[in-house]
Amino acid sequence: MRVTGTGHASMRIDTAAGSILCDPWVNPAYFASWFPFPDNSQLDWEALGDVDYLYVSHLHRDHFDAAHLKRYVSKKATVLLPEFPTSEMEDEFRELGFTKFLKTRNEEVVELNGGLKIMIQALTSPTDGPIGDSSLWVEYDGVRLLNQNDARPTDLSTFAELGHVHAHMLQFSGAIWYPMVYELPQAAKTAFGKQKRERQFDRTWRYIDDLKADHVFPIAGPPCFLDDELWQFNDIFDDEGNIFPDQSVFLAEYAKVGGTNGIVLLPGSVSEITTSGATTTHPVPVEEFFANKVAHLEEMRERKRPIIEAEKASWRHPEVDVLKELKRRIEPLLDESIYLAKGVGGPVRFDLVGYDGESVESIVVDFPGKQVRPYADEKVRYRFRTERALVEHLLHIGEVDWVNSLFLSCRFSAARIGQYNEFVYAFFKCLSTERLQYAEGWYDEHERAVDAEDITIGDWTVQRRCPHLKADLSRFGIVEGDQLTCQLHGWRFDLPSGRCLTSVGHKIRAHRVGEETSVSETAQPS
Numbered sequence: 047m048r049v050t051g052t053g054h055a056s057m058r059i060d061t062a063a064g065s066i067l068c069d070p071w072v073n074p075a076y077f078a079s080w081f082p083f084p085d086n087s088q089l090d091w092e093a094l095g096d097v098d099y100l101y102v103s104h105l106h107r108d109h110f111d112a113a114h115l116k117r118y119v120s121k122k123a124t125v126l127l128p129e130f131p132t133s134e135m136e137d138e139f140r141e142l143g144f145t146k147f148l149k150t151r152n153e154e155v156v157e158l159n160g161g162l163k164i165m166i167q168a169l170t171s172p173t174d175g176p177i178g179d180s181s182l183w184v185e186y187d188g189v190r191l192l193n194q195n196d197a198r199p200t201d202l203s204t205f206a207e208l209g210h211v212h213a214h215m216l217q218f219s220g221a222i223w224y225p226m227v228y229e230l231p232q233a234a235k236t237a238f239g240k241q242k243r244e245r246q247f248d249r250t251w252r253y254i255d256d257l258k259a260d261h262v263f264p265i266a267g268p269p270c271f272l273d274d275e276l277w278q279f280n281d282i283f284d285d286e287g288n289i290f291p292d293q294s295v296f297l298a299e300y301a302k303v304g305g306t307n308g309i310v311l312l313p314g315s316v317s318e319i320t321t322s323g324a325t326t327t328h329p330v331p332v333e334e335f336f337a338n339k340v341a342h343l344e345e346m347r348e349r350k351r352p353i354i355e356a357e358k359a360s361w362r363h364p365e366v367d368v369l370k371e372l373k374r375r376i377e378p379l380l381d382e383s384i385y386l387a388k389g390v391g392g393p394v395r396f397d398l399v400g401y402d403g404e405s406v407e408s409i410v411v412d413f414p415g416k417q418v419r420p421y422a423d424e425k426v427r428y429r430f431r432t433e434r435a436l437v438e439h440l441l442h443i444g445e446v447d448w449v450n451s452l453f454l455s456c457r458f459s460a461a462r463i464g465q466y467n468e469f470v471y472a473f474f475k476c477l478s479t480e481r482l483q484y485a486e487g488w489y490d491e492h493e494r495a496v497d498a499e500d501i502t503i504g505d506w507t508v509q510r511r512c513p514h515l516k517a518d519l520s521r522f523g524i525v526e527g528d529q530l531t532c533q534l535h536g537w538r539f540d541l542p543s544g545r546c547l548t549s550v551g552h553k554i555r556a557h558r559v560g561e562e563t564s565v566s567e568t569a570q571p572s
C-alpha cells in the first residue's frame with residue numbers, strides 16, 4: 047500500500063485494486079484564516095485527483111474544499127459516504143457534479159473491487175464536527191491502515207478487532223479558537239493554552255496506545271495563519287501556551303513518551319507500507335523543512351496576500367439589515383429549540399464592529415426569551431465581538447453553521463460568565479431546521495439514556511460512561527482527590543456533588559466506595 051502525503055489531513059492511498067483520495071484541502075478556509083501548512087498548492091493535483099474513490103471525513107472546510115473538489119477531482123470517482131444523520135454531505139457532492147456514491151453502513155466492512163476493503167466509522171453527536179465526523183479503515187493485501195483523521199471515538203476497539211493495524215494516521219494538534227480569542231490576561235491565556243496543548247498530546251498518546259500500530263502518522267494540522275491580524279497564532283514564538291504545535295514538535299514530544307515509530311508526511315512524501323515495514327521518501331528533508339519554518343511561513347504570507355485581500359473585499363454587504371435578518375432567521379429556531387435553548391440558559395450578545403472600526407451595534411440572542419433584539423444592558427452568558435461585515439456575509443450566503451465559518455476563523459474575541467457551554471456552539475452550528483431537529487433529538491435521547499453501569503476508580507464508584515460523550519471512564523477517567531478528569535476531552539467533575547466543572551449540566555453519578563447512597567443523587571440541583 048502506498049500513501050502519498052497531500053497536506054494537512056489529506057492523503058492519497060494507492061493499491062493495486064484502486065486508489066482513494068482523502069480530504070483534499072488547498073484553498074483557505076474560514077474567512078481566509080486557515081491555510082494548509084506545509085503549502086500543498088504546488089502539487090500535481092490533476093494527477094492526484096484522477097482517482098477511483100474519494101473520501102471526505104466531514105464537512106469542515108479544512109477537509110471539504112468545494113472549489114478544489116469541483117476543479118480537480120475526477121467526477122468518475124466513487125464517493126465513499128459515511129453514514130451521517132443528514133444528507134448534507136451527499137447533497138454538497140451532487141452540487142459539485144459527483145454522481146457515484148457508495149453509502150456505507152456504520153462500522154460495516156465493505157469489499158470493493160479487487161479485494162480492497164474499507165470500513166467507515168461515523169460519529170454523529172451534535173458536537174462531532176458539523177453534525178458528523180468519521181474515520182476510514184482500509185485493508186489491502188494484508189496491510190491495514192486507519193485514517194482516524196480528527197475524529198474522536200471513545201475508543202478504537204472497533205478497528206483493533208479487525209486485525210493488527212500497520213499505519214495509524216491521527217490528529218495531534220489544535221483545531222479550535224480556545225483559549226486564544228478569550229478576553230483574558232495573557233498569563234491566564236498562556237496557562238489555559240498550555241493545559242490544552244498537554245491534553246491534546248495526552249489524548250493522542252492514548253489513541254496510539256489503543257491501537258499499537260506499527261507506524262504512526264501525525265496528520266490533520268496544524269493549519270497556518272497568514273493574515274497579519276492572525277499571524278500570532280502560528281507556533282513560532284516559543285509560546286508554551288500555543289495550541290498549534292507542528293509535526294516536528296509531535297516527533298519530539300512522542301520521543302519523550304518512548305515513541306519511535308512516528309512518520310511525518312510532507313506534501314509529496316511517499317510511504318510504501320507493507321506488513322513488515324514502511325519506507326518513506328520526502329521531497330525535502332523533514333528536519334530541514336521545519337528548521338526553516340518561519341522563512342516558509344513568511345514566503346507563503348507574501349504569496350497568499352492577494353488571495354486574502356480578495357476574500358476580505360467580498361465580505362461587506364451593507365444592504366443587509368443584520369438585526370432584522372437575524373430575527374428572521376434565528377427566532378423560528380429559538381421557538382423550535384427545547385434542549386439547546388435550555389442548555390444555553392441566558393442571553394448571548396454579539397458586538398458587531400462597523401466598517402469604521404469603531405461603531406458597535408450590540409445584538410442579543412435571548413435564549414430564554416426566544417427572541418433576537420438590541421442589547422438591553424443586561425448580564426449575558428457569552429459575549430462575542432466581531433466585525434459586522436463577517437455577520438453580513440454569513441447572512442448573505444445563508445450560512446447554517448457558524449462554527450464551520452465564523453468561530454473557526456478565530457476572527458472574533460469572546461468573554462463569558464461561568465463555565466464553557468457546549469450548547470451555545472451546538473446551537474450556532476444548527477441554524478437550519480434539519481440540523482436543529484437532529485440535535486434536539488440527540489440531546490433528548492442522550493438525556494433519557496440511563497447509564498446504569500458503575501465502576502470503581504480509587505475511592506470512588508462512578509458511572510462507567512462519561513456524561514459528556516460517553517467515554518469509558520475505566521480507561522479515560524483519572525481521579526485526583528475528589529475530582530475526576532475524563533481524558534478524552536479533559537472534562538472535570540466534582541465527585542462529592544457530581545457537578546461538572548467544565549460545562550453546565552452533565553452531572554455525574556458518583557459515591558464513595560462503601561457508601562450506599564449516591565451523594566450526587568441526594569445533592570440539591572445546581
Ligand code: FES
Pocket residue numbers: 512513514515516517532533534535536537
Ligand atoms: S467524553 Fe468528552 S470528556 Fe469524557
